[in-house]
Structures are given as structure tokens and as C-alpha cells.
Amino acid sequence: MVKIYQKAPEFKTQGYQDGKISDYSLKDWSGKWTVLFFYPLDFTFVCPTELQQFSERHDAFKRLNAQVASVSVDSPYSHQAWSKGELKEQRYPMLADLNHSISTAYGCYLEDKGIALRATYIIDPQGTLQWMEHNPLNVGRSADEVLRVLTALQTGELCGAGWKAGEQTLTKKLGLK
Numbered sequence: 001m002v003k004i005y006q007k008a009p010e011f012k013t014q015g016y017q018d019g020k021i022s023d024y025s026l027k028d029w030s031g032k033w034t035v036l037f038f039y040p041l042d043f044t045f046v047c048p049t050e051l052q053q054f055s056e057r058h059d060a061f062k063r064l065n066a067q068v069a070s071v072s073v074d075s076p077y078s079h080q081a082w083s084k085g086e087l088k089e090q091r092y093p094m095l096a097d098l099n100h101s102i103s104t105a106y107g108c109y110l111e112d113k114g115i116a117l118r119a120t121y122i123i124d125p126q127g128t129l130q131w132m133e134h135n136p137l138n139v140g141r142s143a144d145e146v147l148r149v150l151t152a153l154q155t156g157e158l159c160g161a162g163w164k165a166g167e168q169t170l171t172k173k174l175g176l177k
Contacts, residue, residue: 001107004132008034008123009105015069015095016079024069024093026127033066033154034123035146038097038108038116042074042082046140050118051090053143058091060147064154065125068092071102073115108134122150 002009012025026034037054039047054061054068061068069092072079079094095102097116103109108119118135130153135141152159157171171177 002105002121002129002132004129006129007127008036008121008129009102011102011105013095013097013102014076015093016076016083017090017093019089021076021080022093024095026123029067029069029123030127031125033064033125033150034121035061035066035068035150036071036106036121036123037068037141037146038071038103038106038119040113040115040118040137041072042078042087046118046138047072048087050140050143051087051094054146055088055091057143057147061150064147064150066150069095071095071097071116073097073100073103113137120146122146122153124153 008026010026012023014021015024039050041047051070058068074096075098076096083089097103100109103116106119106121108117110117118137118141120133120141121129122131124130131149148164151165152163155169157169157177160170
């Protein structure tokens, strides 16, 4: 399982975005922040609320030089069918983890269930894991909290609990820099 401050596991897979199925790898986003979020399955109840929220915040992530990508154990064809139906087109790639190698490498694969946890990883432009969060299957995550953490990480400074963009960091407040 990957740990914070370690190199994020590389991967190559297929995914769906903008009406087409393409090949993707973590290296595609080298030099950018990457927000990789895993969800259990297409065509479920909680998952579309999360995927839609990340899509709605796409421009905010883009302004922070961040590439968002979702990952599930579904095929890119399942992602395509879901996106053309109830889910609607997403503004980021939806990646396939059919052999569970990506979710296993990141430590969020639930072998007994054959799916991934709701897990989120923020990877810096050098490919190092800077933050991760694992949520239970029945509770959705907040794209706004991921944006807050990404913004805090990009300051490179000490940011206290509840810190928000535009507020003074602890580093500045305490005169440490």
C-alpha cells in the first residue's frame, strides 16, 4: 500500500472521456497535481453524487493545475454507458481497473467485495503522494474538502484545521517564514 511522501504507484489503463475510450497512465499528468479518486461501481446510488460534484468543481481544480481522474473496477464501456445515461458526461477521465491492480497498489481494494473503497489521493507534480483519505462505502466524500486540502498543500506552509483559501496560514501567523 502506498504511503504519504512515497512515489505514487504508476499505472496504465483505459478510460472514458469526451465520447471516446483512450489509454491513460499516471505519467500523462506529470508536472501537474493529480487528484485520483476511487469509487465502488458504476450504476450505484452514492457514486453519482460524488462524480457529479467533482465534475462541477472541474474548473476550480484546473485553476490549481490539477488533473482529476476517477477509477472503478468497471470497464471503460460501462463508464461510457453510464455517462450517456443517468450520470451525464463527466469533465475528467473515468478510468477502468478491471484487474484491480491500480486499487490494490493504492491500498483501497476490498478483496472480499471485489470493489474499491471510496478513496482519494492527491499526488504532487513530481509524482509523490501528499494526501489520502479513505471513506466507507455508504458515505460520500466532498470535492470541496479535496479542493481545500489541495489548496493548503500548494501553499507549502502550515495550515491549521479548518484553514481555507485566502486565510493566513499558521506559518505566516506565527512568523515562521
